[in-house]
Amino acid sequence: MQPDYLEALGHGIYAIDTGFQRPRFDAAYVMVENGRAAFIDTGTNHAVPRLLAALDQLGLSPSSVDWVIPTHVHLDHAGGVGLLMQSLPQAMVLVHPRGLRHMIDPTALFKGALAVYGAEEMQRSYGELQPVPPERAQASFDEQTISLAGRPLLLIDTPGHARHHHCIWDARSRGCFTGDTFGLSFREFDTPQGAWLMPTSTPVQFDPQALRASVQRLMGFDPRAMYLTHFGRIGFEQQDLPRLAELLLAQVDEMEALGLSLQQAPDRHAQLKAGLRALYLRRLHQHGCQLPPDQQAVLLDMDIELNAQGLAVWLDKASAA
Template sequence: MHDFVQPLGHGIYAIDTGFQRPQFDAAYLMVEAGRAAFIDTGTNHAVPRLLAALGDLGLSPEAVDWVIPTHVHLDHAGGVGQLMQSLPQARLVVHPRGLRHLIDPTALYMGAKAVYGEAEMQRSYGRLVPVPAERSQASSDGETLHLAGRPLLLLDTPGHARHHHCIWDAHSRGCFTGDTFGLSYREFDTPQGAWALPTSTPVQFEPEALRASMDRLLALQPTQMFLTHYSRVGGSVAEVQRLGQLLREQIDEMVALAHAAPFGASPERHAFLKTGLEAIYLPRLHAHGCTQSLVAQLGLLEMDIELNAQGLGVYLDKRAAAA
């Protein structure tokens, strides 16, 4: 088996997509009675790894029944169209707010290009491939899909993005959470367990909705959470609940930080938010027993601090416009 494929039990495999750095972005392959589903795909550049994972397990592309991105941000769904071209039997299931963006990804691509530029789009994501409408369907809240009889419950989970759903797998007592249950990098694991932080990536961070979505997942009493960034956390109901409380506390601190920021969009506000996020994360990592240098910790969190500060800025601007 390739070293980028990690067996997690219960027929679930995490695939390191290779996006940005090792152990940053995962896609999942679920196998049941010879049938398969992908949950999140990474970018176009991940597709060879996803197909190689099938080969590692002796499965043909025809064995895949479902491709289920948790939401349409490109690190989760950028490779959907290209992957579907190699999976003749698979159907796409995506949140209804994201469906049109995968059938016609023009707006999705142009929006990201406006942020990153054409060169970075090609380097990190590649050209997005549309999915035929006849092979695509929107999820509905509370809907159950079946993989060779194995039920997969789809739950609408806004807060990180309005086009986000999570997948509850009763067989493993685990949730595939995309970005709803935050980010947890394996470099921050200590004898105390995993550490996690919320993501307020622009442009649809809604803290009240995110708290409600997390509570909905935790009410299922999961023993593990399958995060896109990165891989499985938990191991017991108590551990998952601990991480949920950690995330709630940080969401509250992030909102308080945002409301203390200088009024109006400005470089000064953005710098204030970034500094404030560092002040939230670093003491918590120290208390968690992390032994990396502060430089190393900030290096691992650099992208998240930048994007979370941007997202908090958008959150503030929306509140001001609605006032």
């Protein structure tokens, strides 16, 4: 019997709950084709035992992994890459060109996260970042196609959440591994209407105009599934993804407008958080979410904090331009 953190999604794709923060919050994916495998996102160092155990559950050895592909280098997506690679003798890391240096030398990445989270949280949630040997990492390029045992995977440059972000299109499943580009969709907020999702403007490279373009580009593939890091597969009925893309883009517009309206506010951070909380709770009410509002807020609190920080960085950059 498969462990509860491993979920089969069809087409040789499995979601692995990395255990980060809370259950069903952070996913890594393993794709299996003709006895070969690829990891897409890894979670943190603490997820590595689960990723290796998932291989064993699927009857695969560590030497069967050809690719490790972080969607971007934020630590909940790529913090475990270096440590995982130590157990995968045949694998190559494929990372966005803007993120390559951070996989080879994660010092700056660690310091940047340390400034956001603090030393205690960094140790608790992420651990010490491990470098990837330079000869085992390569940069992707837009519209690059790689092969997993003959199965083509297309790399798509998708800035907006971060400039070092690419997504992976899998024609077999008509699905896209979206990292954070297609937002966050927590299963606690599912209703009879389906999934709900929200944008993520995590610091420090949020760009609403670029994000809108990236979402529209992904939808141009006419996908049937989006494989989100936070959390899982969305898109089951034909109209699910167009509905969710419309919802996502509408909230990007609302977040941008909120930020601009508070650009000069003396207590800007507190007002951004309050405005974002009100926006998301209103949208969840429209979605028919039956959880009490205070419970909704608890589930959203970390992302509200990070989204407010990211909006502030974007506003300050716009003012300085």
